[in-house]
Amino acid sequence: MTARNRRRRRATQPRTPLGLPEYDFGCALEGLLTRRQLRAKELRPGGYPPVAVLRCRRCTLHPMRACTHHALLYREDLAKPKLPMTLAKERALDRAMEARQRCPLCRRRFFFCLPLRTLGSCVPCHDGIPADPSTYLREAAHELAA
Numbered sequence: 278m279t280a281r282n283r284r285r286r287r288a289t290q291p292r293t294p295l296g297l298p299e300y301d302f303g304c305a306l307e308g309l310l311t312r313r314q315l316r317a318k319e320l321r322p323g324g325y326p327p328v329a330v331l332r333c334r335r336c337t338l339h340p341m342r343a344c345t346h347h348a349l350l351y352r353e354d355l356a357k358p359k360l361p362m363t364l365a366k367e368r369a370l371d372r373a374m375e376a377r378q379r380c381p382l383c384r385r386r387f388f389f390c391l392p393l394r395t396l397g398s399c400v401p402c403h404d405g406i407p408a409d410p411s412t413y414l415r416e417a418a419h420e421l422a423a
């Protein structure tokens with residue numbers, strides 16, 4: 278093995294100060310992209326956390342230095358297509374509506390806005406009567422837990 282190869286191998290060895298493997302600039306594994314690279318491909322992280330850290334170009338020559346200009350790396354195969362603007366807006370709007378329609382006690386989402394300011398919950402929770410199933414959304418169990 279030549280000296281050059283030895284140095285290269287040591288430089289690409291991942292270090293893990295953030296709990297994530299670190300790669301030197303230009304040495305990241307294939308299939309790992311930064312947020313900016315994802316965006317250039319019309320992709321977004323899609324709810325998955327970063328899996329590695331890419332050190333900046335200047336730190337390549339200082340393997341022991343803690344890089345403060347690193348970028349987070351995401352898996353390209355887990356990325357999702359970027360949301361079109363209208364869909365993203367619709368989602369934001371839906372989240373705002375959800376805050377006014379979901380009861381904090383029973384976690385059900387009703388088809389109308391709740392008297393959260395006065396009662397702090399839906400009327401059935403407040404009065405202790407069962408809610409009419411036609412007035413709230415039927416959701417899968419995993420969505421209720423979230």
Ligand SMILES: [Zn+2]
Nearest residue numbers: 333336344345
């Ligand atoms: Zn750096």
Ligand SMILES: [Zn+2]
Nearest residue numbers: 380383399402
């Ligand atoms: Zn309720």
